[in-house]
Amino acid sequence: MKILLVEDSVRLQRSLSAGLKRHGFSVDQAFDGEQALSYIRHNRYDTILLDLVLPKIDGLNVLSTLRNEGNNDQVLILSANDQTEDRIRGLDLGADDYMVKPFSFDELVSRLRALNRRHSGIKNPVLDISGVKIDTVSRLVSFNEQVVNLTPHEFKLLDYLAHRRGRVFSHDQLIDQLYDAASYVTRNAVEAHISSLRKRLKESGAPGLVKTRRGFGYLVE
Amino acid sequence: MKSIRSRLNLTIISTLVLILSLTAVFLYFRISQHVIKVYDSALYDKANALISLTELDEEGLEFDFSEDGVMSEFELGEHAHYYQLWELGRDLLIKSPSLMDSDLPLTGIALGKHHFADLTLPDGRAGRLIEINFVPRVEMDDEEEIVEIPQPKPISMVYARERKKLDDTLFAIGVTIFSIVVIVLLATALLVWHLVGRGLLPLSTLARQVSEIDESSLSARLRQPGNQSLEITPIVDQLNHLLQRLQSAFEREKRFSSNVAHELRTPLSELRTLSEVAQMMPEDRQQLIKFFKDVGEISNQMEKVVITMLELARSDAGLLHSDPEEIKLSAICDSVWQMAINDYGFGKKLVKHIPDGLIISTDREKFSMILSNIFVNAISYSPEEAEIELSVEIHSENLVIKVKNMATDLRPEDIVHMKDRFWRKNKSQGETSHSGLGLTLVYALARILKLDISLDLDNQSIFMITISGVPLVVE
Numbered sequence: 001m002k003i004l005l006v007e008d009s010v011r012l013q014r015s016l017s018a019g020l021k022r023h024g025f026s027v028d029q030a031f032d033g034e035q036a037l038s039y040i041r042h043n044r045y046d047t048i049l050l051d052l053v054l055p056k057i058d059g060l061n062v063l064s065t066l067r068n069e070g071n072n073d074q075v076l077i078l079s080a081n082d083q084t085e086d087r088i089r090g091l092d093l094g095a096d097d098y099m100v101k102p103f104s105f106d107e108l109v110s111r112l113r114a115l116n117r118r119h120s121g122i123k124n125p126v127l128d129i130s131g132v133k134i135d136t137v138s139r140l141v142s143f144n145e146q147v148v149n150l151t152p153h154e155f156k157l158l159d160y161l162a163h164r165r166g167r168v169f170s171h172d173q174l175i176d177q178l179y180d181a182a183s184y185v186t187r188n189a190v191e192a193h194i195s196s197l198r199k200r201l202k203e204s205g206a207p208g209l210v211k212t213r214r215g216f217g218y219l220v221e
Numbered sequence: 222m223k224s225i226r227s228r229l230n231l232t233i234i235s236t237l238v239l240i241l242s243l244t245a246v247f248l249y250f251r252i253s254q255h256v257i258k259v260y261d262s263a264l265y266d267k268a269n270a271l272i273s274l275t276e277l278d279e280e281g282l283e284f285d286f287s288e289d290g291v292m293s294e295f296e297l298g299e300h301a302h303y304y305q306l307w308e309l310g311r312d313l314l315i316k317s318p319s320l321m322d323s324d325l326p327l328t329g330i331a332l333g334k335h336h337f338a339d340l341t342l343p344d345g346r347a348g349r350l351i352e353i354n355f356v357p358r359v360e361m362d363d364e365e366e367i368v369e370i371p372q373p374k375p376i377s378m379v380y381a382r383e384r385k386k387l388d389d390t391l392f393a394i395g396v397t398i399f400s401i402v403v404i405v406l407l408a409t410a411l412l413v414w415h416l417v418g419r420g421l422l423p424l425s426t427l428a429r430q431v432s433e434i435d436e437s438s439l440s441a442r443l444r445q446p447g448n449q450s451l452e453i454t455p456i457v458d459q460l461n462h463l464l465q466r467l468q469s470a471f472e473r474e475k476r477f478s479s480n481v482a483h484e485l486r487t488p489l490s491e492l493r494t495l496s497e498v499a500q501m502m503p504e505d506r507q508q509l510i511k512f513f514k515d516v517g518e519i520s521n522q523m524e525k526v527v528i529t530m531l532e533l534a535r536s537d538a539g540l541l542h543s544d545p546e547e548i549k550l551s552a553i554c555d556s557v558w559q560m561a562i563n564d565y566g567f568g569k570k571l572v573k574h575i576p577d578g579l580i581i582s583t584d585r586e587k588f589s590m591i592l593s594n595i596f597v598n599a600i601s602y603s604p605e606e607a608e609i610e611l612s613v614e615i616h617s618e619n620l621v622i623k624v625k626n627m628a629t630d631l632r633p634e635d636i637v638h639m640k641d642r643f644w645r646k647n648k649s650q651g652e653t654s655h656s657g658l659g660l661t662l663v664y665a666l667a668r669i670l671k672l673d674i675s676l677d678l679d680n681q682s683i684f685m686i687t688i689s690g691v692p693l694v695v696e
Binding site: 009011012014015016018019022055078080081082083100101102103104105106 | 479482483486487489490491492493494495497498499501502508511512515518519647
């Protein structure tokens with residue numbers, strides 16, 4: 001799940017992005033409204049975490065601009081403004097959720113997962129595909145009650161494809177969606193992760209969920 | 222709680238009832254007196270008629286009125302009158318046939334006098350009597366020989382008759398007066414109720430408008446009810462003025478609370494996220510070191526905000542006092558500048574035009590805080606490599622200090638807001654060292670030191686703070 005964190009506080013950026021990356025999110029960071037719009041115009045994000053009080057262009061203007069430009073990325077507002085009218089204004093401008101600072105980091109992660117489920121149309125946090133259970137909360141994969149040990153990269157790939165069953169994603173799309181702008185990830189690295197994922201699933205006796213469409217990319221059927 | 226209208230109505234109507242009742246009683250009394258007087262006058266006339274028919278001649282006393290058929294009203298009957306006469310007040314001379322075996326009461330009065338009294342007539346009716354004491358007329362016949370006529374003796378006569386007509390008249394008068402009073406009272410009460418209500422209508426309208434105002438509608442203003450009046454207009458004006466002040470105070474308070482909350486939410490959020498994320502990565506030593514550095518910076522920032530707010534609170538409460546001492550101006554400026562440039566080292570330069578040897582008399586600590594806040598703002602908000610100019614003007618016994626710097630982001634309309642608490646040109650907390658309280662504190666401290674602060678922005682975006690009234694020590 002790729003996130004754009006738009007926040008002017010360097011310290012909050014540092015801790016939030018570190019924590020979110022730990023939870024398997026890819027995080028790009030923008031420190032002002034102008035930078036945020038530039039990132040949004042050139043990348044696709046699953047969710048944008050948006051502070052309201054920002055240098056150059058404030059958060060509400062960023063939100064309104066991206067909606068006017070037809071961008072449908074999910075937006076979760078993180079703001080110190082706690083008044084009901086502030087929330088209403090934010091949600092009415094097209095935000096999908098609103099959290100007031102200070103917030104619990106765990107709650108933020110839960111809300112991001114919930115937004116992802118809502119977006120993918122899958123309400124159950126535990127996906128069951130051909131007996132392979134993917135628990136998005138504990139970030140565990142199991143088959144026949146046996147845990148399949150995956151690396152964070154492998155889990156990220158499986159989680160992403162499983163939530164978009166039937167859709168084919170190219171190498172570039174996977175790199176774009178699963179890794180932040182600062183990460184240098186090559187097509188070979190993606191192939192290596194896919195290969196390793198298939199191997200681990202096979203070792204645990206699970207069916208091969210990740211299929212290849214030659215010339216197009218990968219999918220989970 | 223009674224309304225003014227009810228009280229006024231009650232008071233006016235009670236007063237009217239009292240006045241009208243007293244008037245009615247007085248009127249009834251006076252009319253009754255007159256009617257009784259007329260009635261008694263008739264009694265008196267009748268008594269005199271009887272007296273005139275009483276003669277003394279040589280044959281003794283003659284009572285012509287007692288002759289049959291002369292005065293039939295003294296016969297026994299339904300509306301009979303009564304008389305009774307005594308000689309020397311004790312010897313019965315004659316009484317009317319209507320009395321039969323009864324007697325009229327005799328009190329005994331002086332000769333030539335008379336008096337009236339009520340009594341119950343022998344047949345049980347209420348009656349009224351006149352008692353009169355007289356000497357009978359002596360009948361002299363000129364044509365006859367002079368004969369010896371006995372010396373006339375005083376005769377007491379009591380004449381009585383029923384007083385039903387009198388009572389009926391008095392009753393009719395009483396009923397008439399009472400009826401008039403009741404009608405007048407009812408009409409007056411209605412009129413008073415209406416007039417008082419109409420008179421108090423502006424007040425009622427004003428009360429209704431006031432009662433509709435609560436903390437959510439402080440922007441409402443009272444309208445002048447009806448035409449302007451000498452009594453209501455000043456109240457409306459004053460209440461509107463108070464509402465204006467109350468609204469401003471509420472908004473200021475709300476803005477202040479909101480600003481404080483906002484100012485603290487971001488660092489609190491940073492602290493909370495740092496602690497929660499740090500717990501997730503106990504093995505990442507480098508990240509934890511960065512986090513701890515962040516925690517230290519956040520603590521310092523929050524400490525500054527809290528200290529400034531406490532200073533402002535103490536200033537507002539009048540707990541800060543000036544403790545003046547003699548200070549070398551140039552030295553204190555250098556010292557404060559050095560601290561500011563060390564903490565906010567942006568490579569700015571201070572261009573100082575202060576003659577050596579100038580000594581001022583002021584509170585060192587507070588004056589340093591004023592200079593520090595001004596320098597830090599000048600350093601923070603001027604472009605890179607900018608020069609900050611510090612100059613003084615000497616006026617007879619005091620100094621004017623001017624601090625100038627380039628401030629390209631500032632606009633003339635910002636000047637009025639700069640001393641507001643938590644005002645920042647850029648609300649973003651990206652640069653977290655400023656809370657927007659610095660200039661507020663400068664103004665508060667200047668007030669204690671009796672200094673004047675003024676802000677100015679010229680067409681070339683040169684921002685200038687002027688500190689006037691700095692006491693100069695003349696050697």
